[in-house]
Amino acid sequence: MPRERVLVVDDEVDVLDLCQRVLETEGYQVVRASDGWEALNKAREQTFDLLLTDIKMPGLGGLELARAMKEGNANLVCVTMTSFSTMNLAIEALRLGIDEFIVKPFTPDELVSSVSKALAKVRLQRENIRLRALIPLFELSKAFLSTLKEDEILEHVLRIAHQETHAAGALVMLVDPQQGWITARKAAGILAGMRVSSPHQGWSLPWEILELNQQVILQGTELLPTTTRSMALEAGIGPLVGLPIVVQNKPSGVLIAAREAGAAPFDASDVELLSILCGQAGIALANARLFAEIQRAYEEVKRLDHMKREFINIAAHELRTPLAILMGYASILAEETTGEMRERLEIVVRNAVRLRSLIDDMLNLRYLETGEIAFHPETLHIREVVEEVLEELGPLAREKPLTVLVDLPADLPPVVSDRQKVMVILANLLSNAIKFTPAGGTVRIGAEAQNGELRVEVADTGIGIPPEAIPHIFEPFYQVEDSLTREHGGIGLGLTIAREMIKRCGGQIGVESVPGQGSRFYFTLPLEPA
Structure with a gap:
């Protein structure tokens, strides 16, 4: 009906x-x-x-x-x-x-x-x-998809509006978000000389289109305000169509197409094409501006990240020399004294070792990210690596105290890898296990050969890791605990370094954990070729 x-x-x-x-x-x-x-x-x-x-x-x-x-x-x-x-x-x-x-x-x-x-x-x-309007707009859609630059988008809009409606002139204007004025960005033909700035200066028609947020179709200049009409007559403008360009639900620009005085008016197909054109232009401009904002934010993040990493690099290098001197003299004094003074100096040495470990972590991460770290493969036995790591970290486990169990089969085959990197990987996993296991708990180091790989595990009876945190624990500086209230030390780089180094060694790293019961970290290394 x-x-x-x-x-x-x-x-x-x-x-x-x-x-x-x-x-x-x-x-x-x-x-x-x-x-x-x-x-x-x-x-x-x-x-x-x-x-x-x-x-x-x-x-x-x-x-x-x-x-x-x-x-x-x-x-x-x-x-x-x-x-x-x-x-x-x-x-x-x-x-x-x-x-x-x-x-x-x-x-x-x-x-x-x-x-x-x-x-x-x-x-x-x-x-x-x-249907006829869709043909040039299809080509325009492909052009919009190929660019995120505002000027190129406006150039495409102007060209389509000018050519496809057989207009004698076309004009694309955008509102300046800083000043709130509308300025001509692209113009052609008889509209090239039109001035627009504020509502009270130059051509007022664009401002009227923006305020109404709807199309204006004029068959001649009779209905234009006096000032605008005199400008239009001077430019030889006759029938015209003006439409708003809406960006993110806000009128942000105007498209005007005009023919010469005495020419045939724009028909419905022209208006339909220009309307669709303005809709597509609004979407393309919104995407371009969003991309520009994201790009600016990304550049700012890159700048801040570079500053952070440079600070870490400089600080780590500057701390290393005085720390080495401190550790050297403290170790000599600890060997030459006895009793309570020796115990105090050993505490100084242990904490200096922890500080050195933090500095090494910061430098190792930088070397890994910049690709400056080399890979030196050699045949090594995992038992030797475990003994060296325990020699360094064993005192921390005994101080707590914790029970450290080493469960390594006697017939474990050797692996071909970088000894120093494997030591860093194992040291970081063992350090975390000691750190997050309460006094009286147990840390177990195990290994087995399977499927052409050596799988090394470090398991503990500590606090465990929440399921929602597991996907993030290998990210740089990630901490499960809040940085202001956490009870355990560290800066959140150990697992990141372990992951990157195991990649260099051709292996993989993973974790299984149950909150309140403990965690099991493991990594794999290729076995020595036959």
Whole structure:
């Protein structure tokens, strides 16, 4: 059932009554007016789909009414009623875009047929227009996908608007987010010289389009404000179409296409194309601005990250020399003294070793990230590596105290790897196990050969790791505990270094953990080739 809104205009009451009764019976929503001026006022208050008007009326005639209403509603369907017809009248009606004629007197069936035919014809035309508009816009979509630069996007918009609507000029403007002014970014043809800045300077039409946030279609310059009209006349501008460019739900620019004075007005296909063009431009501009923001944020993060790593590198190098001196003298004094003084010096040495370990972690991470660390493969036995690591970290386990169990089969085959890196990997895992296992707990070091690899495990009876933290524990500086309230030391680099070094050694690293019961870290190394 049709639901189109129809404005019926005739100076004869009988004709108005007949048209209203017939069309309402067919389901149309009918509004009536007895002359052209009354109809024009009603058109300003509400939107209509179809105008059914008598041609000859006192005052404002039907053709003049149709032209005036089409200026505000380019999609309006027009049907005229007349008692006579001439060739000149028909030509004028066609020029104004009248869609159907009906000759008085007419029957109800003829009236319904004329109205429905006009609407059906316009629907078909609009569908053809929509399909025709998609062809250049398809190419534009590919162009938009290939660039994230704002100027290139506007260049594409200007070119399509200028060429595909056969306009004599086109203009693309954007609002400056800093000053709030609208400036011409791209222009061509007769619109190249138009100045726009503030609402009170230059061409005011773009500001009106922005404020209304809707398209403006003018068949000439008569309805333009005085200042704007004089500028348009000076530039030779006739029919024009202006549409807002909406970026992220905010009117942020304007596209205007114009033809020379006296040229044919833009038809519905032109308006449809420009409307879709503005929609695509808004999306492309939003993407370009989002990309620019992300790029700026990324560059800032890179800068801060570089500063952080340079600080760590400089600090680590500057700390190493005084720390080496401190450890050297403290170790000599510890060997030369006895009793309580020796115990205190041993505490100094142990904490100096911990500090050296932190410094080594920071430097190792930098070397791994920059690729400056070399790989020196050799045949080694994991038992020897375990003994060397325990020699260094054993005192920390005994101090707590913890039980450290070494469960290594006697027939473990050797591996081909970098001894220093394997020692760092095992030391980091063992250090974490000691750190997160409460006093009285147990740490176990085990290994087995399987599937051409040597699997080394460090298991503890410590606090365990929450499931949601496991995907992140190998990330740099990640801490399961809050940095301000955590009970355990470290800067969160040990596992990151272990992961990167095991990659250099051609192996893998992983973890299994149950909160409250403990964790089991493991890594694999290739066995010595046969």
